[in-house]
Amino acid sequence: MTFRGVDKKYGDVFVIEDLNLNVLDEEFLVLVGPSGCGKTTALRMIAGLEEISRGTVAIGDRVVNDVAPKDRDIAMVFQNYALYPHMTVRENLEFGLRMRRTPDAEREARVAEAAELLGLASLLDRKPAQLSGGQRQRVALGRAIVRHPAVFLFDEPLSNLDAKLRVQMRAEIKRLQQRLKTTTVYVTHDQVEAMTMGSRIAVMHRGKIQQLGTPQEIYDRPENLFVASFVGTPPMNFFPATLDDGHAAASGFSLPIPSALAPRLPGGTKVILGIRPEDLVPSREEARGQSAPLPLVVDVVEPLGDALLVHGRAGEATVVGKLEPHQNPRVGERFDLWVELERMHVFDAATEERVKGDSPRLRE
Ligand SMILES: Nc1ncnc2c1ncn2[C@@H]1O[C@H](COP(=O)(O)OP(=O)(O)OP(=O)(O)O)[C@@H](O)[C@H]1O
Numbered sequence: 001m002t003f004r005g006v007d008k009k010y011g012d013v014f015v016i017e018d019l020n021l022n023v024l025d026e027e028f029l030v031l032v033g034p035s036g037c038g039k040t041t042a043l044r045m046i047a048g049l050e051e052i053s054r055g056t057v058a059i060g061d062r063v064v065n066d067v068a069p070k071d072r073d074i075a076m077v078f079q080n081y082a083l084y085p086h087m088t089v090r091e092n093l094e095f096g097l098r099m100r101r102t103p104d105a106e107r108e109a110r111v112a113e114a115a116e117l118l119g120l121a122s123l124l125d126r127k128p129a130q131l132s133g134g135q136r137q138r139v140a141l142g143r144a145i146v147r148h149p150a151v152f153l154f155d156e157p158l159s160n161l162d163a164k165l166r167v168q169m170r171a172e173i174k175r176l177q178q179r180l181k182t183t184t185v186y187v188t189h190d191q192v193e194a195m196t197m198g199s200r201i202a203v204m205h206r207g208k209i210q211q212l213g214t215p216q217e218i219y220d221r222p223e224n225l226f227v228a229s230f231v232g233t234p235p236m237n238f239f240p241a242t243l244d245d246g247h248a249a250a251s252g253f254s255l256p257i258p259s260a261l262a263p264r265l266p267g268g269t270k271v272i273l274g275i276r277p278e279d280l281v282p283s284r285e286e287a288r289g290q291s292a293p294l295p296l297v298v299d300v301v302e303p304l305g306d307a308l309l310v311h312g313r314a315g316e317a318t319v320v321g322k323l324e325p326h327q328n329p330r331v332g333e334r335f336d337l338w339v340e341l342e343r344m345h346v347f348d349a350a351t352e353e354r355v356k357g358d359s360p361r362l363r364e
C-alpha cells in the first residue's frame with residue numbers, strides 16, 4: 001500500500017501535502033498525530049472515500065485513484081462502530097458478505113471463524129443494545145475480518161471505550177493482526193496507543209509526515225522538536241540555550257555539549273536541549289555515562305508507585321524528573337538532578353531539527 005506524492009486540498013488549503021509512504025505487506029502501521037493533522041483524510045483516500053488532489057495511491061501494484069471504494073479490497077473500522085441496531089450480531093457480521101452475494105456455505109464459515117476468533121460465538125443471536133462496549137467493538141472488528149480484505153483501515157476504533165477496556169482491546173487487536181497478518185493502517189491521536197501497537201509509526205503534523213520509524217527509533221531519536229514533544233509521558237523537558245565554548249548556556253544553568261555534537265555547534269548557535277524525565281537521576285553515581293548536574297528546586301512530588309515524578313524549576317525552566325520510588329525530595333528545597341549527557345537531545349532552535357553528531361547535512 002503506497003502513497004506517492006499525494007496532496008489533498010480543499011479549495012486552496014492543503015490538508016495533506018506531498019505524502020509519501022510505503023506500508024509494507026503484513027505490517028501494522030500507525031498514523032499518529034494531533035487533531036486536525038490529516039489522519040482521517042489520509043485513511044479515507046486509501047478507502048476511496050476522498051478524492052486525491054495530486055499523486056497516486058496504490059494497493060499492491062494497482063493504482064487505485066479511480067477504483068471505486070467497494071472494489072478496493074479494503075475493510076475499514078470506524079470510531080463509532082456503526083452497527084445496525086435492529087440486526088443480531090450474526091446479521092451484522094454477515095451483512096457485507098450478503099451484499100457481495102458470497103455463497104451461503106462460505107459466508108457461514110467466515111462468520112463462524114470470525115466469531116471464534118473474537119469470542120463472539122455465544123453472542124451471535126443478541127442485538128447490539130444487549131452488548132457491552134467492548135463486545136460491540138469486537139463485532140465491528142468482526143465485520144471487517146469476515147471480508148478477508150487485503151488491507152485493514154482503523155480510524156480511532158478504541159476512543160469510545162473506557163480506559164481499561166481500551167488497554168485490553170489494544171492487545172486484542174494487535175494479537176488478531178499478528179494472527180491474520182493482514183496489512184493494517186491504524187489511525188490514532190494517542191501516542192501510547194501508537195507506541196504499543198505499531199510495528200512502525202508515522203508521526204503526522206500539519207498534513208506532513210514528520211518521522212517514520214519503529215516505536216523505539218522514534219522515542220530514542222526524534223528527528224525534530226515536534227516529534228520529541230509529541231511522544232513520551234511525561235513529555236520531554238526542553239531548555240532553550242545558547243552555545244558557548246562547548247557548553248549550552250540555558251537560563252540559570254549550563255550543561256556541557258556531548259563531544260560528538262560539538263563540531264556541529266559553533267559558539268552563538270541557539271539550540272533547544274531536550275531531556276527525557278527518566279534520563280534525569282538523583283546522583284552522579286546513578287547516571288549512565290558522562291553526566292552533569294541540573295540545579296532543581298522542587299515544587300510538586302507525585303508518587304506513582306512504580307516511580308516518583310518530581311516537578312520543579314531549574315533557573316527559569318520547569319522540569320520533570322522520573323525517579324525510582326522511595327526517595328524523598330522535599331517541596332521548596334533544592335534537589336539536584338543529574339543529566340545523562342549522552343541521552344540529551346539537541347535541536348537547532350531555528351530549524352527545530354535534531355542536531356546529529358554523525359550527519360554532514362546539518363551544518364557546514
Ligand atoms: N470537507 C472539508 N472541507 C474543508 N476542510 C476539511 C474538510 N474535511 C476536513 N477538513 C480539514 O482537514 C484537516 C484534516 O482533517 P482530518 O479529519 O483528516 O484530521 P484528523 O487528523 O483525522 O483529526 P482528528 O484527530 O480530530 O480526527 C482539518 O483541519 C479539517 O478541518
Ligand SMILES: [Mg+2]
Pocket residue numbers: 039040041
Ligand atoms: Mg480523524
